[in-house]
Amino acid sequence: MSASANNAPVLVVGGGIGGLATALALSRKGIPVQVLEQAPEFKEIGAGIQLGPNVFRMFEVLGLTEQMFHWCAFPTGLEFRDSITAETIVDLQIDKRFHDRYHAPYGVIHRADMLNVILDACKNSNLIKLAISQKVVSIDDDGSGVTVKTETGETYKGAALIGADGLWSTVREHVVGDGKPVVSGHIAYRAVLPTSEWPKEYRLPKMIVWCGEKTHLVHYPLRRGELFNLVAVFHSDRYEEGWDTFGDPQELQARFAEKCEPVRMLLGKVNAWKMWVLCDRPAIKDWTVGRITMVGDAAHPMLQYLAQGGNMAMEDAVCLANAIEASGRDYEKAFRTYQQQRYLRTARVQLMARVFGEIYHASGVNRELRNKVLREWSETGGIDMSWLYGHQPELPRVDNVPLPPPTRLDA
Numbered sequence: 001m002s003a004s005a006n007n008a009p010v011l012v013v014g015g016g017i018g019g020l021a022t023a024l025a026l027s028r029k030g031i032p033v034q035v036l037e038q039a040p041e042f043k044e045i046g047a048g049i050q051l052g053p054n055v056f057r058m059f060e061v062l063g064l065t066e067q068m069f070h071w072c073a074f075p076t077g078l079e080f081r082d083s084i085t086a087e088t089i090v091d092l093q094i095d096k097r098f099h100d101r102y103h104a105p106y107g108v109i110h111r112a113d114m115l116n117v118i119l120d121a122c123k124n125s126n127l128i129k130l131a132i133s134q135k136v137v138s139i140d141d142d143g144s145g146v147t148v149k150t151e152t153g154e155t156y157k158g159a160a161l162i163g164a165d166g167l168w169s170t171v172r173e174h175v176v177g178d179g180k181p182v183v184s185g186h187i188a189y190r191a192v193l194p195t196s197e198w199p200k201e202y203r204l205p206k207m208i209v210w211c212g213e214k215t216h217l218v219h220y221p222l223r224r225g226e227l228f229n230l231v232a233v234f235h236s237d238r239y240e241e242g243w244d245t246f247g248d249p250q251e252l253q254a255r256f257a258e259k260c261e262p263v264r265m266l267l268g269k270v271n272a273w274k275m276w277v278l279c280d281r282p283a284i285k286d287w288t289v290g291r292i293t294m295v296g297d298a299a300h301p302m303l304q305y306l307a308q309g310g311n312m313a314m315e316d317a318v319c320l321a322n323a324i325e326a327s328g329r330d331y332e333k334a335f336r337t338y339q340q341q342r343y344l345r346t347a348r349v350q351l352m353a354r355v356f357g358e359i360y361h362a363s364g365v366n367r368e369l370r371n372k373v374l375r376e377w378s379e380t381g382g383i384d385m386s387w388l389y390g391h392q393p394e395l396p397r398v399d400n401v402p403l404p405p406p407t408r409l410d411a
C-alpha cells in the first residue's frame with residue numbers, strides 16, 4: 001500500500017450509533033475518518049435502547065463511561081409477567097451480584113442521548129470529519145483506495161470504506177447483494193412519555209415484560225427516571241421501510257384486545273406511537289470485499305428480542321479499530337481479521353434473538369412451558385448470560401466499569 005493511500009481517511013457510510021462509534025474508535029487509534037450521513041442531521045429516533053454489560057465495556061474503552069452514566073437509567077430488576085393473566089412469572093434482580101458476575105452494569109438510555117454522547121466525542125476529535133445530507137449512491141474500490149459518489153453529486157476518496165448504513169444498506173448491496181431484509185412478521189410500536197404521565201403504580205425502576213400470545217409489551221424508565229419507554233410488539237404481515245412511520249393506536253388496541261386490563265390501560269396512555277416493521281437477515285460469514293467492510297445492522301441485522309443490535313455495533317467498532325491498528329493499517333488484512341473474529345458471535349445473537357421472540361410470543365403449550373421455565377429462574381436468579389454479557393476474546397478485557405447507583409423513582 002502506498003504511504004499516501006495509507007494516510008487517506010477511512011470513509012464511514014452512515015452516522016447512526018454504529019457509524020459514529022466506528023469513527024470514534026478509529027480516531028482513538030490515530031486514523032482519520034470521513035463520515036457520510038444521508039440525513040440532514042445526526043439524529044436518533046425518540047425511543048429507548050437497552051445496554052448490556054458487554055456494551056459498557058466498549059464505552060470504557062472509548063472513554064464514554066461517565067457521559068453514558070450521566071444519561072442512563074439503571075434498572076434494579078427485570079420482571080416477566082403473563083399478559084393474559086397479569087401474574088408475575090419471575091422477578092429477577094439486577095444488583096451487585098449481577099455486576100460482580102459480568103463486571104459491568106445493565107442500563108437503559110434514550111437513543112438520542114446515546115447518539116449525542118458519541119457525536120460530541122466525534123466533534124472533539126480533529127481526526128473526524130462529519131458530513132450530512134450525503135447519501136452514498138455508488139462505490140468503487142480500485143485496489144488502492146475507495147471512491148464514493150453521493151446523491152448530490154459529490155465525490156469522496158478514502159483509503160478504505162466501512163458501511164454502517166443499517167438495515168437497508170447500500171454498501172451491503174454492493175458487497176453481498178442479497179436484496180431486501182427478511183420481514184419477521186412482527187411490528188413494533190414505540191413511544192416515550194414523561195414520567196409524570198405514567199401511572200403511579202407502574203413507576204417502578206425496573207424493566208417489565210408482559211409476555212403474551214403473539215404480542216408483548218415492555219416498559220422501563222429512561223433518562224435517570226424522567227421518562228418512560230414503551231415498546232409493544234404484535235404479529236402482522238405489513239412491510240414498510242424506514243424508521244419514521246406513525247402507528248395507529250386503534251390497531252394496537254385491537255391487537256391487544258384479549259390481553260389483561262393493566263396492559264390495555266398502559267397502552268391507552270399513549271396517543272402518538274412510532275411504528276417499525278421488524279426485519280433481520282440470516283447470518284452470513286462474508287461481509288467484506290477488498291477494502292470494504294461493514295459494521296452493525298448493515299453486516300448482521302437482528303431482531304430486537306435480545307436488545308443487542310446497537311450493542312453489537314459498538315463491539316464491532318472497537319474490534320475493527322483494534323484489527324486495523326494491529327495490521328499496521330493494512331485494511332484488506334484487517335477487515336478479514338475483524339470479520340473472522342466477529343461473524344460467529346454476531347450470528348449467535350441473530351439466531352438467539354429469533355428464539356427469544358418465539359418465547360416472548362408463545363401460545364398454548366409453549367406458553368405454559370415458557371412460564372414454567374421462567375418460574376424456575378426464580379430459584380437460580382436467571383440463566384447464565386456469560387456467552388453474551390461476558391468478556392469476548394476479540395475485545396479488550398475490561399473489569400473496572402463502576403457499579404452505578406440504582407435509579408430511584410418518586411412514586
Ligand SMILES: Cc1cc2nc3c(=O)[nH]c(=O)nc-3n(C[C@H](O)[C@H](O)[C@H](O)COP(=O)(O)OP(=O)(O)OC[C@H]3O[C@@H](n4cnc5c(N)ncnc54)[C@H](O)[C@@H]3O)c2cc1C
Nearest residue numbers: 014016018038050136165166296297304307308309310311
Ligand atoms: C424496536 C427496536 C428495539 C431495539 N432495541 C434495542 C436495544 O434495546 N438494544 C440494542 O442494542 N439495540 C436495539 N435495537 C437495534 C438497534 O436499533 C440497531 O441495531 C442499531 O440502531 C443499528 O445501528 P447502525 O448504526 O448499524 O444502523 P442505523 O441505526 O440504522 O444507522 C444507519 C445510518 O446510516 C444512514 N444511511 C443509510 N443509508 C445511507 C447511505 N446510502 N448513505 C449515507 N448514509 C446512509 C442512516 O440515515 C442512518 O443514520 C432495536 C431495534 C428496534 C427496531
